[in-house]
Amino acid sequence: MSHVGIVLISHSSKVVEGIKDIIRQVVHDVPVEVAGGTDDNDIGTSVEKVQGAIERAYSEKGVLLFFDLGSARMNAEVAIELSEYDNIKIADVPLLEGSYVGAVESGMGKSLEEVLESAKSVLNPNH
Amino acid sequence: MELQVQHALNWIEKTNEKIQTNKDYLSALDRAIGDGDHGLNMARGFQEAVGKTTSSSYTSVSDIFKDVAMTLMSKVGGASGPLYGTAFLKMSMAVKGEDSVSHERFTKGVEEAINGIIQRGKAKEGDKTLLDVWTPVLRMLQEQSDFEADSLENTAKSAMESTKDVMAIKGRAAYLKERSIGHLDPGSVSSYYLFASLAEVLKEGE
Ligand SMILES: Nc1ncnc2c1ncn2[C@@H]1O[C@H](COP(=O)(O)OP(=O)(O)O)[C@@H](O)[C@H]1O
Numbered sequence: 001m002s003h004v005g006i007v008l009i010s011h012s013s014k015v016v017e018g019i020k021d022i023i024r025q026v027v028h029d030v031p032v033e034v035a036g037g038t039d040d041n042d043i044g045t046s047v048e049k050v051q052g053a054i055e056r057a058y059s060e061k062g063v064l065l066f067f068d069l070g071s072a073r074m075n076a077e078v079a080i081e082l083s084e085y086d087n088i089k090i091a092d093v094p095l096l097e098g099s100y101v102g103a104v105e106s107g108m109g110k111s112l113e114e115v116l117e118s119a120k121s122v123l124n125p126n127h
Numbered sequence: 128m129e130l131q132v133q134h135a136l137n138w139i140e141k142t143n144e145k146i147q148t149n150k151d152y153l154s155a156l157d158r159a160i161g162d163g164d165h166g167l168n169m170a171r172g173f174q175e176a177v178g179k180t181t182s183s184s185y186t187s188v189s190d191i192f193k194d195v196a197m198t199l200m201s202k203v204g205g206a207s208g209p210l211y212g213t214a215f216l217k218m219s220m221a222v223k224g225e226d227s228v229s230h231e232r233f234t235k236g237v238e239e240a241i242n243g244i245i246q247r248g249k250a251k252e253g254d255k256t257l258l259d260v261w262t263p264v265l266r267m268l269q270e271q272s273d274f275e276a277d278s279l280e281n282t283a284k285s286a287m288e289s290t291k292d293v294m295a296i297k298g299r300a301a302y303l304k305e306r307s308i309g310h311l312d313p314g315s316v317s318s319y320y321l322f323a324s325l326a327e328v329l330k331e332g333e
């Protein structure tokens with residue numbers, strides 16, 4: 001069974017490495033790839049790193065991208081526009097909580113839309 | 128006058144010179160209302176862009192803009208990367224297929240660039256972002272039928288200066304709310320360097 005891939009994008013590689021560790025404690029067969037920091041590993045984000053992470057996380061079920069601050073989102077959008085795939089989406093949700101919930105759902109074999117919806121549910125915890 | 132390949136190359140080089148000279152100033156502006164990296168981001172991006180354009184040979188302005196776009200998008204790191212990158216990519220598309228770029232085509236290119244910046248960053252004029260320089264420049268271009276170096280320089284300069292009294296609505300400075308008032312927007316200052324450099328190229332070409 002293939003799973004929706006998860007890509008974690010942050011201004012800091014430490015942030016995404018840490019979140020990946022947290023996810024890996026409970027979710028094992030979902031591709032989780034990170035794009036943290038700039039090309040020179042300074043604080044910032046890199047389109048090239050996002051593109052690489054998308055390639056590595058890709059399955060025919062698609063890929064969901066999670067980001068931290070506004071400019072990371074812009075680079076995520078650029079990476080999607082430059083890619084040839086049409087089943088890649090951005091989740092506009094808190095990075096840690098959203099990607100954790102998304103990875104769990106992806107592990108259940110859910111579709112890209114379902115994983116995105118469940119990730120959005122972290123914005124409304126009463127649900 | 129029309130913009131030829133050599134003009135476009137000079138434009139990018141002059142912009143880079145201004146950015147390298149004012150790198151610390153741009154970062155200081157960003158330190159006041161952001162994270163202090165705008166000078167570094169722009170200096171890295173434009174240095175790489177010039178490295179690319181000076182080591183390639185071009186037959187069209189469009190290809191120069193495209194290389195600048197791709198370099199800025201991959202090398203800058205901060206918000207200015209995807210924003211300037213998208214702007215140059217849209218300009219590249221708007222002037223594609225033309226040997227040299229007329230005032231009318233260029234104006235169209237700036238309009239498309241602004242649409243791209245808006246699509247990417249969801250800001251509008253008055254939000255204290257680089258759009259506050261790009262948009263008045265576009266209006267000026269639309270009012271004229273040929274390139275006018277002095278009014279380009281003056282329009283960009285006064286637009287840049289007027290970002291000081293505005294509260295930031297978009298970008299990192301928006302987190303500071305009214306505390307962002309009283310400081311120039313770093314991205315507007317770098318955009319001023321971009322258009323001031325174009326004005327210099329136009330003057331030399333006259
Ligand atoms: N959403 C946005 N729309 C348009 N311009 C923006 C936006 N966010 C930031 N900017 C511009 O980018 C500049 C900051 O660039 P930079 O410091 O390189 O990136 P970052 O904010 O990621 O550190 C701001 O001064 C502003 O002009």
Ligand SMILES: [Mg+2]
Pocket residue numbers: 157161162163164165205299
């Ligand atoms: Mg900054």
